[in-house]
Amino acid sequence: MAITNEQKNCQWRIARRPKGNVVAEDFLYHEEEIPILQDNEILLRTLYLNLAPVMRMYMSGESIAGEKGLDIGDVIHGRGVAEVIKSNNSNYKPGEILQGQIGWQTFKSTEVTERERFRKINNCGLPFSIGLSTLGMTGLSAYFGLLACGKPKKNETIVVSGAAGGVGSTVIQIAKMIGCRVIGLAGNQAKCDLIKELGCDEAINYRTEDIRQTLSNLCQNGIDIYFDNVGGDILSASLDHLAQNSRIVLCGSISEYLHDKPYGLDNYTKLRRTNSCMQGFFIYNYSAQFDAAEKELSSWLKERKIKPVEHIYDGFENMPKALSSIYDGGNYGVALSRIRHGPNDDE
Numbered sequence: 001m002a003i004t005n006e007q008k009n010c011q012w013r014i015a016r017r018p019k020g021n022v023v024a025e026d027f028l029y030h031e032e033e034i035p036i037l038q039d040n041e042i043l044l045r046t047l048y049l050n051l052a053p054v055m056r057m058y059m060s061g062e063s064i065a066g067e068k069g070l071d072i073g074d075v076i077h078g079r080g081v082a083e084v085i086k087s088n089n090s091n092y093k094p095g096e097i098l099q100g101q102i103g104w105q106t107f108k109s110t111e112v113t114e115r116e117r118f119r120k121i122n123n124c125g126l127p128f129s130i131g132l133s134t135l136g137m138t139g140l141s142a143y144f145g146l147l148a149c150g151k152p153k154k155n156e157t158i159v160v161s162g163a164a165g166g167v168g169s170t171v172i173q174i175a176k177m178i179g180c181r182v183i184g185l186a187g188n189q190a191k192c193d194l195i196k197e198l199g200c201d202e203a204i205n206y207r208t209e210d211i212r213q214t215l216s217n218l219c220q221n222g223i224d225i226y227f228d229n230v231g232g233d234i235l236s237a238s239l240d241h242l243a244q245n246s247r248i249v250l251c252g253s254i255s256e257y258l259h260d261k262p263y264g265l266d267n268y269t270k271l272r273r274t275n276s277c278m279q280g281f282f283i284y285n286y287s288a289q290f291d292a293a294e295k296e297l298s299s300w301l302k303e304r305k306i307k308p309v310e311h312i313y314d315g316f317e318n319m320p321k322a323l324s325s326i327y328d329g330g331n332y333g334v335a336l337s338r339i340r341h342g343p344n345d346d347e
C-alpha cells in the first residue's frame with residue numbers, strides 16, 4: 001500500500017487497544033479528502049513522523065500530562081515535520097518547514113494555538129528530520145533530563161540505559177562534552193559499538209552480561225548519575241551501585257510499558273543510604289525554555305560537538321510495523337518514518 005494518491009489524506013487510526021506489543025490489527029488505515037483550509041489555518045503536508053515509545057500508552061487510552069489518550073477510531077498521536085503548503089495565517093508562509101503535533105496522517109489543516117504551537121525548524125544545514133531528533137522532543141529530553149535534573153560535573157561517572165536510542169544517544173554525547181566518564185547499556189553488540197563511537201567509555205550489552213557484576217567492576221567508586229530510559233531491573237541494579245550524593249534521572253521506563261503491572265522496585269532505600277536523589281521529569285514542563293535549549297543544541301550541532309543519530313523507516317504504510325520494532329530494539333537512534341523526501345534530504 002504505497003502512497004501514490006497525493007490527492008487524499010492518508011491516516012493511521014486506532015482499531016483496538018493493544019495487548020503486549022502493537023500488531024497490525026491494532027491499526028486501521030483510512031483515506032479521506034485533504035482538509036479544506038479555514039480562516040486562520042495552515043495546511044501542512046507531512047514529511048516525517050516520529051515513532052516514540054509513548055505512542056502505545058496513548059493507544060492504551062492513557063492520558064499523559066494533559067494529552068488525552070486515544071479513543072477507538074482516533075488518528076494516532078505523533079509529532080511530525082511538515083511543509084506549509086497553504087496559509088491563512090500571516091506568521092506562516094508556504095514553503096516553511098515546521099514541527100509539531102501532526103498525528104499519523106499525510107496532511108493536516110489546523111489553527112496555530114498556544115497548545116498546537118508549530119515551531120519553525122532551524123535545520124543547521126541538515127535534513128529537516130533534525131526537527132524530530134536533536135532539535136525535537138528527543139534532543140530536548142536529553143538536554144533537560146541531563147542538565148537540569150542530572151546536573152553533571154566533569155569527571156563524574158554517568159550510566160545511561162537505552163543508550164543507543166534517541167534520548168540515550170544524545171545524552172551520551174552531551175555528557176562526554178562536559179567531561180564525564182560515560183557507561184552505556186544497549187541490547188546488542190552493534191549497538192554497543194555505536195555508543196562507543198559516540199563517545200561511551202564503556203558499553204554493556206545488558207542482554208548477555210551480568211549487569212550487577214559488570215556495574216560493580218566498572219563503577220568501583222559508584223555511579224554519580226544514572227539516566228534511566230528503561231526502568232525495571234536495570235534501574236534496580238543501578239540503585240545498588242550508587243555513589244554518595246548521586247542523581248537518578250527518571251526519563252522513561254520502556255521495559256515496563258508492555259506489562260500490565262509495574263516492576264515493583266524493592267531497593268529504593270539505597271537512595272537514603274547514599275544521600276541520593278531520584279527525580280522524574282516531563283519534557284513539556286520545560287517548554288518555556290525550549291527556545292534557549294534549541295539555540296544551544298543548534299550551536300553544538302554546527303560546531304560538530306554532537307551529531308544526530310536517526311533511524312529512518314521508509315513509508316507511511318510501514319508505520320505500525322516500525323512502531324512495534326522499537327519495543328524489540330530495532331532502532332539505532334531516534335526512530336522516524338519518512339513520508340516524503342524534504343529539502344536537504346539525501347536521496
Ligand SMILES: NC(=O)c1ccc[n+]([C@@H]2O[C@H](COP(=O)([O-])OP(=O)(O)OC[C@H]3O[C@@H](n4cnc5c(N)ncnc54)[C@H](OP(=O)(O)O)[C@@H]3O)[C@@H](O)[C@H]2O)c1
Nearest residue numbers: 053141165166167186187229251252253254255282283329
Ligand atoms: N520524560 C519525558 O518527557 C520523555 C520524553 C521522551 C522520551 N521519554 C522516554 O524515554 C525513553 C527513551 O525514549 P527514546 O525516544 O529514546 O526511545 P527509543 O530509543 O526509541 O526506545 C527504544 C529502545 O529502548 C530499548 N528497549 C526496549 N525494550 C527494552 C527493555 N525491555 N529493556 C531495556 N531496553 C529496552 C531498545 O533498545 P535496546 O536494543 O538497547 O534494548 C529500543 O531500541 C522511553 O522510555 C520514552 O518513553 C520520556
